[in-house]
Amino acid sequence: MGSEARHAVCGIISIGDMGMGIARLLIANNFGVVSNVSDRSSATQRRARDNNIGEVPCDIDLCNKSDYILSIVPPRDAAATAQRIIKASSSLNFQPRSNPLVFIDLNAISPKTARSIAALFENSSIRFIDGGIIGGPPSRKEDGTWSRPSIPVSGPYNINSAEPSGSKIAEVLNMQHVNDTIGSATGLKMCFASLAKGFTALAIQSFTTAHNLGVLPELKAHMEEFNPAGLKTAERSLPGMCPKAYRWVHEMREIAETFEADGGFAEDGSESPFRAIAQIYDLVANGTELGKEVVGARKRGKTAEDVAVLVSEGTERRKVKME
Numbered sequence: 001m002g003s004e005a006r007h008a009v010c011g012i013i014s015i016g017d018m019g020m021g022i023a024r025l026l027i028a029n030n031f032g033v034v035s036n037v038s039d040r041s042s043a044t045q046r047r048a049r050d051n052n053i054g055e056v057p058c059d060i061d062l063c064n065k066s067d068y069i070l071s072i073v074p075p076r077d078a079a080a081t082a083q084r085i086i087k088a089s090s091s092l093n094f095q096p097r098s099n100p101l102v103f104i105d106l107n108a109i110s111p112k113t114a115r116s117i118a119a120l121f122e123n124s125s126i127r128f129i130d131g132g133i134i135g136g137p138p139s140r141k142e143d144g145t146w147s148r149p150s151i152p153v154s155g156p157y158n159i160n161s162a163e164p165s166g167s168k169i170a171e172v173l174n175m176q177h178v179n180d181t182i183g184s185a186t187g188l189k190m191c192f193a194s195l196a197k198g199f200t201a202l203a204i205q206s207f208t209t210a211h212n213l214g215v216l217p218e219l220k221a222h223m224e225e226f227n228p229a230g231l232k233t234a235e236r237s238l239p240g241m242c243p244k245a246y247r248w249v250h251e252m253r254e255i256a257e258t259f260e261a262d263g264g265f266a267e268d269g270s271e272s273p274f275r276a277i278a279q280i281y282d283l284v285a286n287g288t289e290l291g292k293e294v295v296g297a298r299k300r301g302k303t304a305e306d307v308a309v310l311v312s313e314g315t316e317r318r319k320v321k322m323e
């Protein structure tokens with residue numbers, strides 16, 4: 001810690017790649033960060049210590065020590081995480097405080113889910129902020145500056161007027177208050193994510209099918225000539241998708257729900273390609289070698305062709321099983 005007084009303390013749930021990047025960025029800007037890493041791997045615990053993240057043993061302590069809680073978890077755990085904090089803060093051991101605890105939900109969830117999570121806070125003293133993360137984890141560049149994702153936030157409670165140091169958090173984390181309505185920020189994130197992750201799913205199907213037909217080199221040659229931007233995106237996004245496919249399954253359903261509940265598309269799913277796209281990522285995660293865990297890390301296809309080959313083997317195995 002520097003000699004300057006800390007701006008505020010942020011509790012981060014949980015310390016994955018994104019949580020760790022955000023923790024480092026906050027600590028580099030003189031914020032305190034605490035996290036409950038008691039049941040995480042020893043590698044995560046060591047990383048937390050090496051990065052000056054304060055360890056807390058339980059949720060009550062996390063609430064006691066934090067001015068802000070940042071929820072960064074797999075989308076399916078978003079509501080349960082909010083519930084845990086509400087429960088901890090309603091416990092008698094929750095320290096009385098001068099400023100209300102602020103809970104910032106940064107998960108890849110639909111506006112509808114965000115509204116239902118916000119409603120859980122109805123009778124609590126905690127302030128709820130809706131948010132989404134667009135871009136990869138913060139990282140320090142060679143020249144010492146940071147590349148940062150964009151974090152739109154929304155809701156009646158504006159981060160810029162939160163105490164302590166709300167406007168400083170907004171500045172450091174590249175947060176923009178986009179609307180006073182809960183759901184605007186997560187909705188923006190969903191609309192953005194749908195284009196990239198939707199395209200990647202189409203590329204999985206297109207490249208796999210072209211491979212089966214023996215025309216993958218020709219497909220690439222034609223893209224090179226007539227759609228070079230598409231080729232570049234596919235070649236980058238297919239290998240990059242593999243370790244994340246299992247997480248995207250639920251996120252794709254949240255995107256479908258966004259389009260249905262807030263876009264006006266049919267609620268019965270008949271206008272929801274993202275329900276099928278969720279199945280494609282489930283296939284990659286569960287039905288191919290690409291989703292297999294390899295000593296703690298997920299196997300990465302080396303190239304777009306490798307991905308096509310391994311998905312094709314997966315669909316072939318499934319066909320054999322069903323015959």
Ligand SMILES: *[C@@H]1O[C@H](CO)[C@@H](O)[C@H](O)[C@H]1NC(C)=O
Pocket residue numbers: 013014036037038039040057058059
């Ligand atoms: C937080 O701490 C409690 C108590 O040790 C533990 O049971 C719980 O699973 C922890 N939660 C997380 C997310 O680490």
Ligand SMILES: *[C@@H]1O[C@H](CO)[C@@H](O)[C@H](O)[C@H]1NC(C)=O
Pocket residue numbers: 058060061064093094095096
């Ligand atoms: C939270 O703070 C209160 C008041 O200071 C204290 O009594 C309680 O033990 C703290 N809880 C934990 C889990 O540290």
Ligand SMILES: *[C@@H]1O[C@H](CO)[C@@H](O)[C@H](O)[C@H]1NC(C)=O
Pocket residue numbers: 119120121122123
């Ligand atoms: C808040 O309190 C009211 C009145 O007791 C109750 O009807 C409502 O269900 C509570 N909401 C939550 C989210 O617990």
Ligand SMILES: *[C@@H]1O[C@H](CO)[C@@H](O)[C@H](O)[C@H]1NC(C)=O
Pocket residue numbers: 178179180181184
């Ligand atoms: C906020 O979002 C609502 C729709 O939910 C829209 O009608 C309104 O114009 C937005 N406000 C601002 C300031 O953009």
Ligand SMILES: *[C@@H]1O[C@H](CO)[C@@H](O)[C@H](O)[C@H]1NC(C)=O
Pocket residue numbers: 282285286
């Ligand atoms: C894929 O694996 C996950 C985790 O093991 C499981 O929850 C899910 O139901 C599986 N999906 C299918 C289609 O088997």
